Amino acid sequence: MRIEAEKTGDILIVTPMEKSIDASISADFKARMLEEIENGARRIVLDLSHVDFLDSSALGAMVSALKALGGVGSLAICGIREPVVNVFKLTRLDRVFRLYEGRSSACSVLSGNPGEEPEY
Amino acid sequence: MGKGGWTVAKKTAKKTPGRIDTPEPAFLENTPEALAASMRGHLRYTLGKSPDQVVTRDLYMALAFSVRDRLLDRQLETMERYRKAGAKRLYYLSMEFLMGRLLGNNLHGLRIWDQAREAVESLGGGLEETLEYERDAGLGNGGLGRLAACFLDSMAALDLPGFGYGIHYDYGLFKQEINNGFQREKPDTWVEEAAPLQMERMDLAHIVPLYGRIEHAQDFWGQYNPMWMDWQVVIGVPYDIPVPGYGGNTVNYLRLYKARPSQDFDIRIFNQGDYFAAVEGKIESEKISKILYPSDTFQSGRELRLIQEYFLVSCALKDIIRQFSAAHENFTLLPDKAAIQLNDTHPSLSVAELMRILVDEQWLTWETAWDITTRTIAYTNHTLLPEALEKWSVSLLEKVLPRHLQIIHEINQRFLNHLGELWPGDEDRARRMSLIEEGEDKKVRMAHLAMVGSHSVNGVSALHTELVKHTLVPDFYELSPGKFNNKTNGITPRRWLLAANPDLNDLLEEAIGPGFITDLNLLRKIEPLADDPAFCEKFLAVKKKNKEGLARVLFDSALVRVDPDSLFDIQAKRIHEYKRQLLNVLAIVDEYLALVDEGMEPPVSKTYVFAGKAAPGYRTAKNIIKLIHCVADVVNRDRKARDLIRVCFAPDYRVTLAEAMIPAADLSEQISTAGFEASGTGNMKFALNGAVTIGTLDGANIEIKDEVGEENIYIFGLLEKDIARITAEGTYRPFEIYRGHAGVRRVLNAIRDNRFCPDDPGLFAWVDRYLLSPQDRYMHLADFPDYTETRARAGQDYENRTGWAKKAILNTARMGYFSSDRTVREYSEEIWGLKPVPKP
Structure with a gap:
């Protein structure tokens, strides 16, 4: 699975470069996310702007990442397209993840800017 | 932005350069x-x-x-x-649409x-x-599916924004072949040549989630957040079949969904390298829209059927929400812009699905969502047979649709609380009305879900609606009497007169001018012509021509030669015990025995025609088909009888065959046990085409009698209340009837003595046992004496050519009430709140 990761301050921006994250690659995706957390990432923005389709295993990987962060970190999601929003709504995960339109909003809130509320 | 108002980074749509006019x-x-x-x-x-x-x-x-x-x-x-x-739209959700050609x-x-x-x-x-x-688009079993097709025609004819939503089955109802008198089922592959009739709309495909589990979590605010995880997904791809109204100014559509594997299928094949596993997954997904389940088979517990029902509901609801959201943001407006009609309980998961969408996806409160749901959805009941009321096991629902089961439990809890406030301490009532049937294997009662989640519950004939209210679900009627209403079924005159019987249509147009095809009440104008001998002759000439046409069809399909000058007595409908094809056979045997054993000739020569399919797993119905064939073999070969009585079974009854049979009928057999037929629509089609009905006071027969007049219909048999009383008292004694009635004895003895199966003794031993059992809930023998006497009277009346023509003409003239235009107008005004949007 192709994933790009870059750091902006103490925020790690993870960008899957796949159009679809499904059962065939979600294990890789999950492993990579957990690896980043194990390596110390505590504030993560997941940029899904390249993703058209997520299946439930991909959502499961994200939930695992969120759980791995526990109370000591935060995960925000940005760049989300309509079909992907729909699966978040379907699963009610839009009440668990912070969803933002653009990277800057997501980074801003993870940086502790109190003016940025989740855009759901 | 507020809750639920997530702004989506939409793909930039590619704009076509220039403008396409x-x-x-x-x-x-x-x-x-x-x-x-x-x-x-x-x-x-x-x-x-x-x-x-x-x-x-x-x-x-x-x-x-x-x-x-x-x-x-x-x-x-x-x-x-x-x-x-900005028109309000009606979405007619049905697992069946029997469109025909x-x-x-x-x-x-x-x-x-x-x-x-x-x-x-x-x-x-x-x-x-x-x-x-x-080929016929045979995506239905019988009346329920054909009704849906007639409604689509009427909605378009009335310029109403009404659309059908169903499943694009690869195989419609099976093709019936007859082998040595036994029904054999063959696949019906209508879809192979369907391309020019429909339009694939891949751009409007939806994903449908299935299976999975609920993860009990908390949301940002610490509230309970049931998350539906680990689902699998299939894609529903719509195929639109245009539905033109008469004149073509309004063209609506029927949207049928076909199941496909999720869009990542092809990618997975290459990524995983496991080609066979991927292809197997693809086949599994496609199974969902593969076949139409025949009715009367044991469906509950069939996981695929449940998935089919949800597949339809999920695709339809997503499409409805998509259309609504294109113009509106405020979901409280949904009931003003959309009406959903559930054709029987099959799509009743719509209640839970709409609640899920509104609560889970649109973040509305339960109370607001419930108000919207119940003001949007309405439910039509089609059956009084308790065994035909759908129930799905809780464990199966939990496996296939875990979130929906949660929602159903929540609906039920609130409903039971409401009952508790109205009838404190009445636990019996709560148990009877609960959405969940308690027991070892708990079940969800789909009719209860549909009734609780709808603002309207209708029956399909006056009698049926009364029975729904007072016999089937009296508790629900007592709770919400205002919900219950009647909408007597109807048939479209475009299909069942203009297309099926063009010669009669031309004759009527010549006599009273055009216009009746969209205003069937105008047919009343031909009443005076029933006394005009010249018109009667023309009417009979059309009938004769239609009978000659059917005679050719019968010879080609069943190799039985029939005389177009004989009385054509036709029973064409699904084979079912309550419809009592068996009673008809008994009466034929009675006439045959009277003729060959006692020399009593019938007043007119008669041709009895049967047609209808038996559900593949319905053994009694299939046995009845064999019996009909064996009786036909004996009668048609008997030189003493063959010129006076012919019996024929026309194989593979479908819309196209109905279009040949119905215009050719003189007498229409509508002989169900009173209280069992919800409405019937075949009865209306036959009468519109100038067949006189012989029938019980059941379903819409009662209203047909009211319209055509008692002198133009042959009514016999026990009334619904008689049947109900005898059943309740347990006083049905068929053996006493057998002992007391020589005709019954003669018929049953002949069948028992293998007269119709000389080469296969004992083949029809079941007939005797069946009919003489007090457990025969359809009480064949109770109605036999009255039935045979009434048939004899009809035969005598047929001898009077002009007298019969008058009855037939008055049947045609007085069928205006049974146009589906009238039915749809009533639904539209009284349930859907729809307004016509005609072309200016």
Whole structure:
């Protein structure tokens, strides 16, 4: 699975470069996310702007990442397209993840800017 | 932004450079020349045929594509008209749409029949021969599915924004073949030639989640957040079949969904390298829309059937929400813009699905969502048979639709709380009305879900509605009497008069002018002509011609030669015990024995025709088909009887066969046990085509009697209240009837003595046991004496040619009430709140 990761301050921006994250690659995706957390990432923005389709295993990987962060970190999601929003709504995960339109909003809130509320 | 108002980074739609105007080329005109030009274009560029290669199939395909062009043109205009008007829309959700052949009907709808004939002839073909090529779209079992098709026709004819939503089955109801008198089922592959009749809309596909589990979590605010995880997904791809109203000004559509594997299937094949596993997954997904389940089979517990029902509901609801959201943001407006009609309980998961969408996806409160849901959805009950009321096991629902089961439990809890406030301490009532049937294997009662989640519950004939209210679900009626209403079924005169019986249509037009085809009450104008001998002769001549046509069909399909001058007595409908084909057979045997054993000739020569399919797993129904064939064999071979009585079973009853049979009938058999037939619509089709009914006071027969007058219908048999009383008291004693009635004895003894199965003794031993059992809930023998006497009276009356013609004409004249235009108008005004949006 192709994933790009870059750091902006103490925020790690993870960008899957796949159009679809499904059962065939979600294990890789999950492993990579957990690896980043194990390596110390505590504030993560997941940029899904390249993703058209997520299946439930991909959502499961994200939930695992969120759980791995526990109370000591935060995960925000940005760049989300309509079909992907729909699966978040379907699963009610839009009440668990912070969803933002653009990277800057997501980074801003993870940086502790109190003016940025989740855009759901 | 507020809750639920997530802004989506939408893909930038590629804009087409320049502007595409609606094309108005000459080839879309309705002249014969334009149609022929259109057909030539499709022959060459759609089918890739040069003129010397063209065969009938090609002509059919080219004509169908040419007609589709015209329909799509008008459909686009209609949708734009609805959009501009901000019209409320009706979504008719049905697991079945028994459309029959479409092309001929569309030619009538667009009023281009004659032009099409000229066009086809100019290309060297014949129109009838070309139309014969089409296969029936048999996506239904019987009345329920055909009703849905008639409603679509009427909604379009009335310029109402009404749309059908169903499943695009690869295999419709099975093709029935008869082998040595036994029914054999063969697959019906209508879909192979359906391309020119429909339009795939991949752009409007939806994903449908299935299976998975609920993760009990908390949301940002610490509230309980049930998350539906680990689901699998299939894609529902819609295929639109245009539905033209008469005249073609309004063209609605029937949207049928086909299941496909999720869009990542192809990617997975290459990524995983496990080709076979991936293909197996693909086949699994596609199974969902593979076959239509025959009714009367044991469906509960069949996981695939449950998935089919949810597949329809999920696709339809997503589409409804998509259409609504295109123009509105405030979901409290949904009931003002959309009405959903559930055709029986099959789509009743709609209640839970709409609640899930509103609560889970749109973040509405439960109370607001419930108000919207119950003001949007309405439910039609179609059956009084307790065994036909759907129930799904809680464990299966939990496996397939875990979130929906949670929602159903929540609906039920609130409903039971409400009952507790109204009737404190009445636990019996709560148990009877609960959405959940308690027991070892708990079940969800789908009819209860539909009733609780709807603002309207209707029956389909006056009697049926009363029985729904007072017998089937009296507790629910007591709780919400205002919800319950009657909408007596109807039939579309475009299909069942204009298309099926063009000669009668022409005669009526010649007599009273046009207009009745869209206002069937105008047929009353022919009443005075029932006393006009010249008109009677013309009416009988049309009937004779139709009988000659059916005689050819019967010879071709069943190898039985029949006399068009004999009385055609027809029973055509699904084979079912309550419809009592068996009673008809007994009466035929009675007449046969009277003739050959006692020399009592019937007053007129008679041809008895049966047609209908038995569900593949319904053994008694299949045994009845065998019995009919064996009786037919004996009677038709007996030299003493064959000129006076003929019996024929026409195989593979379907809409197209009905169109040949119904116009040819003199007597229409509607003989169900009173209280069992919800309405019937065959009864209306036969009567409209000038057949006189012999029937019980059941379903819509009662209203037919009220309309045509007692002197123009043959009514016999026990009343519903008699049947109910005898059943309740347990006082049905068929053996006493057997002992006391010589005719019954003679018939049963002959069957028992293997008179109709000399080479296979004991084959019909079941008949005796069945009919003499007090457990025969359809009480065949109780009605036998009255039935045979009434049949004899009808036979005597038939001898009087003009007297019979008068009855037949008055039946036709007085069928206005049974137009589905009337039914749909009532639904529209009293349930849906729809307004016509005619072309200016």
